[in-house]
């Protein structure tokens with residue numbers, strides 16, 4: 001895929017770009033937001049900028065893509081491209097914005113690496129950038145066209161018709177369509193972006209998994225209050241939603257997107273989640289009930305304590321309506337007597353009897369998913385049967401080293 005001219009140059013410069021990727025990412029974003037401050041109003045998540053995760057994700061993903069072009073050019077990272085494309089369209093990204101990122105990223109590479117960046121090196125990285133950008137632009141065009149919307153049309157106004165406190169930290173919002181245009185049904189596991197005006201007059205966007213199959217007029221999602229730990233700031237969007245949004249308020253939601261969705265199949269299904277990672281699982285279970293399948297379903301869930309297990313009643317109701325629907329729960333701090341399907345400590349897959357030929361979906365903190373995925377692979381589950389959803393920028397994908 002890379003031209004014969006660029007291939008050796010990328011091979012030779014990947015180590016130095018990799019070593020300096022954090023600094024390149026930092027300067028790229030600083031420079032871009034100085035020149036285009038409007039990108040922080042209604043597009044980029046300033047919480048992710050504050051902790052540097054988005055910076056690593058974007059720049060890291062380009063380095064990961066370049067590594068792939070060098071090492072495995074016939075097998076491009078489809079998972080990475082799909083994830084990014086879905087995230088981008090849920091934000092209403094437009095193709096002409098790629099030139100902004102290009103200009104600022106190339107500026108940062110030259111700024112950090114200095115004299116090492118000859119015109120040939122610039123041309124080679126330019127080629128990598130546009131190979132990736134054009135693939136994303138094409139995928140994004142396909143996603144917009146699948147929902148029959150252009151980037152300016154993905155937002156709709158919805159009215160909050162129900163607010164349910166699930167646990168001390170998690171609240172469910174049910175919203176009703178106010179816009180007469182018909183909406184697309186979501187697929188099991190998808191999310192929507194929510195756009196809100198912050199107290200200082202700046203718009204912010206966040207993604208929330210849909211926790212129920214929609215009926216065309218309603219959507220349902222759950223929000224965990226993000227409390228900053230180790231000096232990190234509290235989540236401004238989740239706190240605003242928890243503290244101020246009530247029944248009768250109006251909110252802006254994007255059309256549903258997200259590439260980690262249930263396959264159309266009759267194979268047994270095993271869902272493994274931790275904490276707020278229960279949300280896409282609740283959506284998948286609700287869709288499965290609605291589809292009236294006889295698929296066998298097993299939910300494995302880990303949480304701090306029984307009282308922090310959000311959406312428990314909803315997922316248990318769904319499981320009760322499914323073929324051999326079964327829950328096993330692990331609690332770090334169990335309280336009182338434990339039911340037969342409750343266990344203390346961290347989730348331990350080795351104790352679980354798994355169905356033959358199942359498909360697996362994981363959602364929770366990265367460390368949790370890495371452990372569960374490794375345990376599944378060790379038990380002989382083929383990698384192709386394990387999908388996972390990461391909340392926040394996916395640093396697993398960007399970890400090209």
Ligand code: HEM
Nearest residue numbers: 043044045048054057058061084097098101133392393394
């Ligand atoms: C998110 C890569 C172009 C705006 C992301 C993520 C990656 C990425 C890896 C994180 C996905 C995740 O795991 O959640 C890229 C690459 C690009 C590119 C490789 C070019 C080749 C752009 C452009 C814009 C943009 C042109 C807009 C000017 C965003 C925003 C997010 C995002 C707003 C969400 C992150 C947040 O909320 O802070 N992109 N991107 N990206 N990207 Fe891009």
